[in-house]
Amino acid sequence: MTPKEILRILEGVRKQVLSPDQAAEKLRHLPHRDLGFARVDTHRQLRCGFPEVIFCQGKTTAQIRDIARVLLSHNGNLLATRADRKAWLAIRKLDRRAEWHERARCITVRQEVMEPRPGEILVVTAGTGDIPVAEEALVTASIMGHKVEGLYDVGIAGIHRILRETERLAKASVVIVCAGMEGALPGVVAALIRRPVIAVPTSIGYGASFGGVAPLLTMLNSCAAGIGVVNIDNGFGAGYLASLIAQGASGAT
C-alpha cells in the first residue's frame, strides 16, 4: 500500500468515482489471504522483492500445501524451507515443476523466468558437515535469481586451502561463510577481501559448541570487520541477505 496508491484512491474520491465508504473499504483491503491458520502475505514481493517464503517447521503438510496454493496463484517463484519429502509430494501435486533439494531440505517452484541478476554469490563452508546449511543458502539465492557457487571444506585447520582461493573470494559480490565448531573461518575470509561477508554459525560440533553457540559468539566477536551474522543454521537468511546485497551491487531496485 504505497503512498501513490493512497493518493490515487483519494483522487478517486475527489472525482466521485469512489464514495468515501468505498475508499475506506479499499484502504482496508488486506494485502494478504486469510486461511484461518495463516495470513498469506501476497504483497510481499512488491514490498520486499520476493514472495513470502514458507518456513515448514511446525506446520502440517496440509497447511504447507494450502499456503503454497495461494502463493502459486500469484505467479511468483516459490520457496519452502525446512521441508520434508512429504511436503514436496504435496506441492508437486499443485505444480509438477516443484523441485526437491534434499540436502538443503528445500522445495522450489520456478514459475517466473528471471533474467539472471548480475554479481556472483559464493557460499563457503569450513567443513563437510556444514554443507546442508550452505545448500539452503545456495538454493535460496538461486531461486532469487543469482548465480551462486559453492566452495566447501576450506576451514582453518588447513589454512592454505582458503588462502589459495583468495582471488576467487575477491571476485564474488558477497561471500557467505558457514562454519560450526569454532567458527573462525568468516573472520579469516573477511580479513582477506573487501566484500561483505555473511557468517552462518552451524550446529556442527559437540560438547562446548553448545549447538552452535560457540561459532555464533566467534563470529559476533570477529576482529575483522565487514561481517554480518545470521542465526545458527540459518542458510535461508544468509542466502536472502546475500541476494539483497548483490541486487544493490547490480544496481537493481
Next chain:
Amino acid sequence: MTPKEILRILEGVRKQVLSPDQAAEKLRHLPHRDLGFARVDTHRQLRCGFPEVIFCQGKTTAQIRDIARVLLSHNGNLLATRADRKAWLAIRKLDRRAEWHERARCITVRQEVMEPRPGEILVVTAGTGDIPVAEEALVTASIMGHKVEGLYDVGIAGIHRILRETERLAKASVVIVCAGMEGALPGVVAALIRRPVIAVPTSIGYGASFGGVAPLLTMLNSCAAGIGVVNIDNGFGAGYLASLIAQGASGAT
C-alpha cells in the same frame, strides 16, 4: 601481496633483475610495521579497501599515538574507535586535523580527499539511548567516504514513527538499525523494505536485557529476512559493513 605482485617478482627473477635471494626477501617483506607491542597492518587498505582502524580499548595513550603515527605516515584516513579525549589530544599533536567525535567516542583524521561514494546509508535508532552507538556507525561510514544520515528514536512503542519513514528507508542503499531493550526494530524495518538491514543490538536496558543479550537474540531470530547482525554496541562494525555493501551497490571495486 596479490597474485599479480608475485608474478611480477617472478618475472624479475627470470629477467635476472632480481636474484632468488632478493626475491625471497621481497616475498618475506612484511606488509606491517612492528612496534613491539603492535604490528601495524599497513597493507590493509590494499587488501580490504580501508586502512587498519585503531581499537583503543585496552591500549595506552602512548600505544595509540605510536600506531597512529605509523598509519598517518601512509597518507590514508585514520579512524580510532572507543577512544577518550586524551587519545585525541595525543593524536592532534601528530596531525592538527584530528577531529574528536565525543558522543561516538571516535577520532578521525582526513588526509585523503575522496570523491563521495554513491548510495546513502541510513542509521536508525529505536531510542535516544542508542544514539552513541549509532554515531559510531555514522562516523565510520563517513570517514569511509559515504553520505550517511541519522533517523533517531523511532522504536516500536510508537510504531507509526517508523511506518511514516518507509519511503526514506526504502531509498537508502543499506539501513543500520541500533536498538537495545527488546531490539525488535530491525525486524520491523526489514519487513518494510527490500534493502539489506544491519542490526546492532545495544546494551541499553536493564534486568533481563543482560547487557544487550536480549536484543541480540531478537535480531538473530527475526522472522523478517534480510538482516545481518553485529556484536552488541558494535557501531563501528555496522558502519564498516554498510560501507562494503554500499560500495558494491555503487559498482566500486
Next chain:
Amino acid sequence: MTPKEILRILEGVRKQVLSPDQAAEKLRHLPHRDLGFARVDTHRQLRCGFPEVIFCQGKTTAQIRDIARVLLSHNGNLLATRADRKAWLAIRKLDRRAEWHERARCITVRQEVMEPRPGEILVVTAGTGDIPVAEEALVTASIMGHKVEGLYDVGIAGIHRILRETERLAKASVVIVCAGMEGALPGVVAALIRRPVIAVPTSIGYGASFGGVAPLLTMLNSCAAGIGVVNIDNGFGAGYLASLIAQGASGAT
C-alpha cells in the same frame, strides 16, 4: 477457610453446639482429598474461582483418572492440560461429556452451565506454529466462561496484518499474544491499545531462539508498557490470567 467460617465455628463452641475437640477437628478438616500420590485441592474453586486444573505431564493415566474422578464429584467444570488421547479416553469413561481438544492437548468436561461472562478475550499468534499454544489459552478461557476469539498469523514480518486489526484489538477486554522466534508481536500490540496484554513466548524457532528463551527475553524487555509475561508455551497460564482480568473488568467477584 475464611475468617467468617472461623468466627462461625467459634460461635458454635460458645453456644456449646460444638465441643472444643469438634471445633479443632473442623479446623483441621482438610479442604483436599488425599489420594496418596495427590492431594486434590477441592476448595480451590471457593478460594480462586476455578477448580484445580490437572497438569497431566509427568502423571500416569491412572493418576489423571483418579484426580479427575475426585474433581468431577464436586460438580465443577474440569480442565486437564498437556493431556494425550489416552487420558481423554480414561476420563470419558468417567463422564461421557469429556471433550478432546487435540491441537491444544486439553480435555474439558462442562458440568456446570455458566452464564457467559462479559468481556471478550482475543488470542493472537505471530505465526501458524504458535497456534497450539494459543488454543490452550483459548480452551482455558472458554471453560472458565468467557467469549474468546483467535486471530492467527499476524506477526511483524507483515506488519500491516496486525495494524489493520487495531480496532478489533482495541475492543477486547484483554489480549493474549503468542509468539516464538523473535517474539516482538506483544510489544507492537501493547503499543497500539490501552488494554492489558498477556505475552506468551513459544518454543517455535531454532538455533539462537534457545527453545523460547529469545522471545521470552524480548517480551520481558518490551519498551511498550502494559504487558505481563507467562512461561514459555504456557497457554493455560495466559488463558487463566486473562480470565481473572476479564472477570474484574466485568465486575465479577
Next chain:
Amino acid sequence: MTPKEILRILEGVRKQVLSPDQAAEKLRHLPHRDLGFARVDTHRQLRCGFPEVIFCQGKTTAQIRDIARVLLSHNGNLLATRADRKAWLAIRKLDRRAEWHERARCITVRQEVMEPRPGEILVVTAGTGDIPVAEEALVTASIMGHKVEGLYDVGIAGIHRILRETERLAKASVVIVCAGMEGALPGVVAALIRRPVIAVPTSIGYGASFGGVAPLLTMLNSCAAGIGVVNIDNGFGAGYLASLIAQGASGAT
C-alpha cells in the same frame, strides 16, 4: 490516527473542503514532535490512555528536560522514571509542581485533575530491600489515577505474615508482588486469591540470584496460575499494567 479520523478526512475530501494534497498532508501529519535526538509521541495518551513516560536512564539531563517540556505543553500528567535529583531540578524549573519521589527514583507533575479511578491496587514486597521497586510501581499507578497501597516485608520466611493479610489481598482489584532472592511470594499470593497478580522480580540477593534471574525464573514457573511477570526491577511496568487491569475492572474505556 483512528479509523474515524480517516473517514472524517475522506469526507472532507469528498465535500471538497480538503484537496487530496491537503488530505495526504493530514494523513502524513506526524503524531510526534521531533527533537532530533527524540521523537516525542504526543498522541500516546489518545492511543494508550496515558502520555509517553520518560525513561531517564541513558539520557542527559538536557534531553530529559527537553522531552518534559514537549510533554508538559500537552497538559497531561508527567512521569519520569529512573531519574536522579538533577533531572528533577531541571524539570522543576519548567513546572514548580514537579515532585521528587526519592526512593522510587521518579519525578511526577500533576497537571490534570483526575477523578479517582475505582478499584484498589495493592503493592506487596517480600522484603525491605524490594521497597524501591515497589515504590516505583506505586508512584506509577498513582499518577495514572489509582488508589494504591503498600504492604511490605511479608515474605515466605514468615509465612503467617502474608496469610494474615489474605482478606486485604482479596479486596484489591489487582496485586503487584515484588520479590528478590527466591521470589516465591507471588505464587503464594496467587494461590490465595482470585485476582490477577503482577510479579516483579527484583535484583535483591547475591550469588546464585544472578541479579534477579532466580526470582524471575521462579515467577515464570509458578505452579499457581493467575500471574503475569514483568522485567527484573520493573516497578514502572508493573504499575502501568496494574492500571490497565484496574481500569478494565472499573469499566473505563
Next chain:
Amino acid sequence: MTPKEILRILEGVRKQVLSPDQAAEKLRHLPHRDLGFARVDTHRQLRCGFPEVIFCQGKTTAQIRDIARVLLSHNGNLLATRADRKAWLAIRKLDRRAEWHERARCITVRQEVMEPRPGEILVVTAGTGDIPVAEEALVTASIMGHKVEGLYDVGIAGIHRILRETERLAKASVVIVCAGMEGALPGVVAALIRRPVIAVPTSIGYGASFGGVAPLLTMLNSCAAGIGVVNIDNGFGAGYLASLIAQGASGAT
C-alpha cells in the same frame, strides 16, 4: 586405613612379626577390588558408614553385575540407583533377595539385619510428578536403616496442605523436600520448623524451568535458613545426607 591400623602395622614391624617389606605391602594393600573397568571401594563402609553404591547410568548390565558381585561378597547391603529392569534381573541371579523399586529405579539387596536407627526422615513432594525422585530418597534412607515416610503433593499452590502438616514436619529428624517448577516448597517448610531441610530440585516442568535450573536457583536463594541443596533429581544424595544427619541425631557413630 585408619591411624590405628597404621600404628598396629608399625607395632608388628617393631616386634619383627612383619618385615618392612611386608609392612610396606600391607600399607600398599588396596582397599578396593580392581575389575579393570572399576575399582570397587570395599572399605567405604568402614570409612563412610555405608558400602559403595552403584550408579548404573552409563554402565553396561555386565559391569553392574560384576560390581554387585564384589560388593555382595562383603556381606553389606547393596543399593543400585538409576537402574533398569535388566540390571535387576542380572543382580537377582546373584542374590534372590534383590528387590526392584520401579518408581525409584533402584535395586536393593538386604544382607545385613540392622536394628532400626532412631529418628524419622520425612520425604515431601510439591507435586505428583516429583514422586519418583522422592522414592529414590526413600529407598536410599530405608536401606541405610531409617524409618522414612512420604508426604506427597503438598505444594504451595494450595498452601494450606503443607501448613496443616506442620506438626508432622516438626516431629521428623530431618525433612527432604522434592519440588520442580518453581521449587518454593523447601523454603516454606524450612520457615515452619527447626529441623534441617534437604532440598531436591526436580526436572519436572517445562519452558523456563530449564530442566530443573529454576527450582535449583530458588532453593539456593531461599530466604529461610536451614536448607542444604543437592543436585537436580538427586533423590539418592538427599536420602544419603538425611541418613548421615539422622545418625548424628541418634547418637550413632
Next chain:
Amino acid sequence: MTPKEILRILEGVRKQVLSPDQAAEKLRHLPHRDLGFARVDTHRQLRCGFPEVIFCQGKTTAQIRDIARVLLSHNGNLLATRADRKAWLAIRKLDRRAEWHERARCITVRQEVMEPRPGEILVVTAGTGDIPVAEEALVTASIMGHKVEGLYDVGIAGIHRILRETERLAKASVVIVCAGMEGALPGVVAALIRRPVIAVPTSIGYGASFGGVAPLLTMLNSCAAGIGVVNIDNGFGAGYLASLIAQGASGAT
C-alpha cells in the same frame, strides 16, 4: 501459633473466659511487629529455634537499627550479617555489648547466656581467600550456641594437608567446607568421613569461575554423597544449617 495454643484459646471460649471476638482477636494477633518498611518476625525463635537474623544488604542504617531495637527488646541474641561498620556503631548505641566481626562482616549481641550445645562444628576452607565466608559461618554457629573451630587453607592443590586432618574431620558433628575456584574440597572431605558436609561455594576466583558458579556446580555434582550445598558466599546459611544438624545430634528439641 501452635495447635496447642489454638486448643487453649478454644477452651477459653468454651469456659467463657474469652468472648468469640476476643478469641478471634487473639488468633489474629500478629507474631510480628510492623515497622512499615519491615515486619519483624518476633516469634521466629519459638518456631525455628533462633530469632530473626538481620540481612543488612539493601537496608539503610536507620532501618537496621530499628529492626535491631525490636529484636533486642525480646531478649534474644542478635545477629546481623553483611553489615558494615556504620551499622555496628548504630547498634552499639542500642546495646554496648554489640560486637563487630570485621572479616565476617557480622554484628552480634549476646543477651542470653546459653549453655554450650554439644557437638563440634568444623569450618574448613580451601584457600586463604575463602576465610571471610568461613568466618560468617563461624560467627553464626557460635551465636547459636555451638563450639566451632576453623581449619583453613587445606585445598586440594596440596592434598596431604586435608588427608592429615582426617581424624579431626571425623570427630566433628558436621563439617562446613568453603571453597572457590574449582570447589573440589567438599567432595574430598565427604569421601573421608561419615558426617554431613555443608558445602559453600565462594566467589573467589576469576574468569570461568563466573563469580562462584564453577564451585557451585562442582559441589552439586559431587560423586561423594553426604553433601548439602548452600548459595555462593552464604556463610550464614551454612552456619545456621550446621547448627540445626548439630542440635539434632545433641538430642536438642
Next chain:
Amino acid sequence: MTPKEILRILEGVRKQVLSPDQAAEKLRHLPHRDLGFARVDTHRQLRCGFPEVIFCQGKTTAQIRDIARVLLSHNGNLLATRADRKAWLAIRKLDRRAEWHERARCITVRQEVMEPRPGEILVVTAGTGDIPVAEEALVTASIMGHKVEGLYDVGIAGIHRILRETERLAKASVVIVCAGMEGALPGVVAALIRRPVIAVPTSIGYGASFGGVAPLLTMLNSCAAGIGVVNIDNGFGAGYLASLIAQGASGAT
C-alpha cells in the same frame, strides 16, 4: 609449502628450468585433494606430524569412505573418530587391516610400521562411565606411535585409589585425566606430579552437570597448575595433544 620449497622453485625459474607461469602454477598447486564435499589435506603429515583425521560425525558413510581412500593412497596411518560400524565396514572394503574400536568409536588402519616412540602416556578415568572417552584418547595416541596405558575408576570419592598410584602417575611423560560429574580428578593428579596433565571433561552426569559443563568449569578453575583442558568428551584431542607433548619429551622433531 615450506620456505625451502619456495626457494627451490625460484631457483628453477632463475635457471630457466621453470617458466614464471609454471612456477606460479606450482605455487598454486594445492596440497589437498578436492572431492567436492571435502578438501583432503594430504600435506598435514608434513606440516603437523600426522595425517588428517576423519571426524565422522555429520558425514555420510560414502563421504567417509571417499576421504579414507584418498588418505590411504598416501600410505600414512588412518584414524577415523566418532565412527559407527557401517563406516568401519566401508573402510574395511578399502583395506582389510581396518580395525574397529567399538568402545572408542574409532577406526584405525596401520599402513606404516613405526618404531615405538619413547615415553609413556597414561590415561586415567574418574569413573567407569568415562571409559569410552578415555579409549578414544588411547586409540589416538596408540596410532600416533606411543605406548599408552589405562588406569580406570580412580575418582575422588575413594581418594586413596589415586593416591596409591602416585608413582605410576609420576613415571608417565604426560597424563590424560577424563572425568565427568564434578570433574575434580585432574586437579588432584596435577597436584601430585610434575608432568603435564591433559584434562578431559566428560558428559557423564545429570542435572546440574549440564552435559559436561560442570567438570569443564572445574578443570578450567583448578587451583593446581599444569593442566591443559580440551573440549567435553574430546578424547581424540587429548590423545593428539599428549602425543605432541610426548614427542617433544622424546626429542622427536
Next chain:
Amino acid sequence: MTPKEILRILEGVRKQVLSPDQAAEKLRHLPHRDLGFARVDTHRQLRCGFPEVIFCQGKTTAQIRDIARVLLSHNGNLLATRADRKAWLAIRKLDRRAEWHERARCITVRQEVMEPRPGEILVVTAGTGDIPVAEEALVTASIMGHKVEGLYDVGIAGIHRILRETERLAKASVVIVCAGMEGALPGVVAALIRRPVIAVPTSIGYGASFGGVAPLLTMLNSCAAGIGVVNIDNGFGAGYLASLIAQGASGAT
C-alpha cells in the same frame, strides 16, 4: 612424602632407631607450615618441581608478606601473581632482589641460580590488549628457568602476520597463544606446527565476548588438534604448563 621415605622410616623402626611412636610422628609430620590463615606447602618443589606460587588476589598485603617469608626461608625462587605494587614493596623488605613486573602484575625473587633449561617457549598474542596476560606467562616460565620470547599482535585480522612467523613458531618447544575477542589464533597456530599449543582466552573484548567466554569456547572447539586450554586470563597457568612440557622435552625429571 615419597614411598622411599616411608620405607626408610620403616627401616628405622625395624632397626629400633625409631620407636613406633616416633615413626608415626614422622609420618604425621606436616610438609607445610601453618600460619593460621594459610598452610604454606613447603614440599611442593619436591613434589611438583616448583615451590608454591602466591596467588595474591583476595589476600591482604600482610598475608602475602607472611607467606613469602616462609617460602623464601626454603631458598627456592619466589613467584607472586595478580600482585599490586604494595605487595611488592612488602616483599622487597624481606629480600632486596624482589622484582616488580608491572604489566604482568607479578613479583619474582630469584634465590636459586638455575642453569637454563633447554627448549624455547614462545608467547604469542593476537592483539596489543592481550599483552599483560602474555607477560604473566612469560614471567612465570622465566622464573621456572626457561628461555621465553614474545611475539605480539599477530591476530587473524592480518593473517599474513602469523603465517610469516611459521618457522619461528615451528622452532619453539611449546607455543602459548593469548587471544581475546573471537580467540581464533590458537587454532590457526596449531594447524601450522607440530608442537603443543597452550591457548589462553583473554577478557579483551566487549558485548558478546562475555568477559572471555567467546574466545574460551572458540579454543575448546578448535578443529585443529594439539591445543590445551587454560582459564580466561590465566597467563600463569599457561606459563607453568609450558614449563612442564618443555622440561619433558629437555629430558628433565
